Amino acid sequence: MKPENPLLPYLSTLQELIDLTPDVKLFRLELNDPDIREGFDYKPGQFVFVSAFGVGESPFGITSVAHHKAGVDVAIRRVGTVTNALHQLEPGATVGVRGPFGNYFPLDEYKGKNIFIIGGGIGFAPLRPIITTVLDYREDYGDLVIINGARSPQDLVFAPEFDTWAASPKTKLELTVDAGNENWTGRVALIPSVVSELKLSPQNAIAITCGPPIMIHFTLIELRKLGFADNQIITTLEGKMKCGLGKCARCNVGDKYVCKDGPVFSMEQISQLIEQF
């Protein structure tokens, strides 16, 4: 369903608001118009703009999967004006949703392969739909290794799902934090060193990473050391965004728009961009 006016959001209702960490909440949204809701399809890796009317709108990766037919979930970290306003909302509130925008993780191409998910902080959120899809269609994919890292144990997103993930067939969950606390018995290590320690094999594998620029930078170095080719490493780019349509010209990297040509890029594609960020 194509909107006539792509800058006009769909009115939507905040169904549920779940605290994921001290500064990240999961927003479960439902589009109000039943016809639009029915036609609203999206793929892992795509994003939406969410509006707090009167304050503004910002882009967020969709963290749910369309095939569950349970609306649109986004995990939002409180960092500034719009995200603060969204965090103040109560269930039942009316928000705006525009999208879905951008390209997506080509999961069909990953069928039969081992998949390594490497996410840091809020950067883990857009990777969750890959995990959900792989676990829902488990036999289609090879091994799944999930590395979820955060500054501290309470900053790890999606903790309620850790047990399910860890208990799934052919699936390994590795949690790591920069600094532990008295209850933490898990790893205290930076994500890149976990990647190196696990000796992930590039054989028939794809590594997908998302997180702060510095984490991605060092994770890449480790993946390359392990023998991953640039077309086996997938990441997402960020950019200031005002439209999602390639019109506001805010999010370009060289002649590509992150909102339209991305946000998902392989390292091979990134190395060919005119502008290097």
Place this chain on the structure above:
Amino acid sequence: MSEFISKKDLLTWLGQLMEERNLVAPTRVDDLLLFSKIDQVEDIVFDFDNTTLSPKEWFYPSSETLFYVEQKDGQTELIPAVIEKETAIFGIRPCDAQGMAMNDFPFLEEPADDLYRQHRDKTALIGLACITACPECFCSSMGSGPHDPANVDILLTEVADGYIAQVLTDKGKALLPDNLLTTADVSSPPAPVLSEVPSDGIAEKMRQAFDEPFWDRLADRCIHCNICSYVCPTCYCFDVRDYTDKERIERVRSWESCQSPGFTRIAGGHDPRSTKGSRLRQRFSHKLLYFPRQFGALGCIGCGRCVRACPVNIDIREIIQDVQQLEVKSEA
């Protein structure tokens, strides 16, 4: 033989247009020449080289409400802005009309920008061919020319006692009644000769020059005043904000410039284009490298406004020349 309209009939016609629609034309405002809405035809300036600001304001205003948010009894309603009235722009130069055609590429690309499309559909362009060249313009090197009829609905060319009128589109036909035109044995004056800028192959050269220290050196004197983007017919970047200070909430779009320091800064403070050199390179790369790659046409139409307006003489004509001549390291 040409179709001809006398100066007197032209004024009568413009007066009629003013009654039935918005008539926008060059006017003098202090020491600036600006496209303004006309209330009396006497205010129209006929003798000018080009306006200080481009006519983009009339398709893509410097600040424009996209929609209003109405909240009543716990119900929210979004009311998109609607452009009701037809507009005719008189006196647009062929280069600026080409500029608007360039803006069509990003704005009308599907899914099209609704407000821009409304403005475009409801606006007719009555072009005025250039009789003399302004010193800073170079439109004939950028895909247009002083007599270029390509992007206007009617093109008028001044001759003795009146204008040669070329009615070029259906919109133009609907605007100008046949009975105001006569057939006259006049011919168009020769088009003025403009300074040439070596634009051939500039996209490829811009690509090669991309990583050169040239940009940092050039940007050293840029004071990011943003006036280059402000006056430019084809600078179209925008910002979007919500305002609540009036009766109801509105979401407003406004012009933004890639030269301003926070243009690409994201939450957390990271700014991928944090140096002046990278920002200046963005402006010229967008017009001369990215736009051609994306849409197959140059994103600068050679109006010369930024050349005139820049307080530190950063000159796109010189940049094109310099980039063409740069000895790129990889070639050396």
